[in-house]
Amino acid sequence: MVGSQTNNDGRFFDPINTPGSWNNNSSFRYVHTQDPAMAMDDRHDQILVSVDLIDGVGADYIGEPTIPYSTTTWDDPHHSYRCWGNDGSSYDDPITTTGNTMVGPDIAQALIYSALNGGHLPVYLDLQIPPCFGDAECDGFADAEDWLALADCMTGPYAATGFTPPSAYCAGHSDWDSDGDVDLVDMAAFQATYADMQP
Structure with missing residues (x-):
């Protein structure tokens, strides 16, 4: 399931890059899930993800999958x-x-x-879902309404005097370069793809 093969279609990855001998090993105490009622000493439960969730494109794991999970804190800033x-x-x-x-x-x-009689701890992770860039209505194509929405969201460049950051809604569909503003660079990106997004 996780080993590299000639054909890696369907291969899974540990998003916290923490392989090893987890059983009775205190080095892995922050990822142990068994047994909260008796003795926390093993990583029986984990979430494995496909390469599509760690490739930086589309929906993705929020974290750095090439960095192993911390051995000094549960609150790992990389994951x-x-x-x-x-x-x-x-x-x-x-x-x-x-x-x-x-x-x-x-x-x-x-x-x-909840773990009496052999239970385990739940495991979770956060995913980032990409916004509908250039498509304020998320209806699958760009039209005059999306153009007007982008124009309404224009804040100017981040360094401008009196700069006000865009709302989360505006940033979600109009901040094409993810630099914290909606400016002419974002307008140009919208223009470049406008024709491709027509119905």
């Missing part, structure tokens, strides 16, 4: 991937409740209750 409730302070013990820096005592205790 959105998390083992919910595991703050790394409970290696080979039940999950920490009092003082749990990830979820606090109430949620940590609820995770223990």
